């Protein structure tokens with residue numbers, strides 16, 4: 001069984017192997033047919049493109065957890081099969097680093113980090129959240145200047161949040177190259193991802209409450225939303241966020257929390273589902289069941305939801321340390 005471990009406990013050699021594999025994805029060609037998604041310039045971008053295309057059916061609803069579980073697994077599998085990576089998907093334990101992201105092994109900007117902060121730029125402050133409330137900005141905001149991904153180009157998006165109401169813009173596939181930006185915020189990371197917040201999440205007893213606590217609503221971002229906003233511009237793009245390499249470690253942690261929560265009570269939690277497969281549990285799709293089909297476009301095969309509810313069944317064979 002594969003064991004997924006926290007970034008901070010990986011050796012520097014293991015971190016380097018993961019970083020090399022991500023670079024391999026960035027330097028590998030897209031699998032889209034020519035012209036299909038002009039903005040997807042490489043294999044790394046393929047994941048952001050699929051995420052953008054599916055955003056309005058895979059968030060704040062009944063397939064959020066299961067869709068992203070498989071999304072991370074497809075990514076991990078691609079690193080291994082296409083890029084020679086011998087390890088497994090690492091994750092970011094929010095509570096361990098929330099009060100000082102900038103000196104964490106994830107974001108300290110060293111050669112074994114996922115790159116550090118952006119240069120100071122408060123032009124998009126304060127941060128608007130869904131209902132018009134605002135959050136204070138962090139200490140960066142501009143282009144990432146240190147670490148392995150300081151030269152990363154974000155090719156897709158940005159796509160603003162109101163497109164969850166109006167639908168994807170017609171030009172969502174367009175190529176829009178720009179620097180990769182970060183804005184590390186210890187305030188947001190702590191408010192939504194400290195141990196107290198994780199305890200609240202783990203103390204929920206129904207899948208409805210777990211889902212709502214994980215992703216919150218409006219100013220209550222939950223640990224999931226908080227992790228996005230704590231990293232700034234690339235990660236708080238609701239559609240195009242997989243263009244920050246930290247996305248996959250963040251969603252590794254989302255999946256870990258769901259895994260731990262499910263494992264508390266096999267009978268009542270393993271196959272527990274709530275909501276539809278439309279954003280905000282909209283009623284344009286039916287309530288999710290074990291046979292609800294989910295898809296990842298060019299990234300992988302269609303799966304039924306039943307296949308996604310245990311990390312130890314069907315295609316999955318992994319655990320969290």
Ligand SMILES: [Cu+2]
Pocket residue numbers: 051059068
């Ligand atoms: Cu997502």
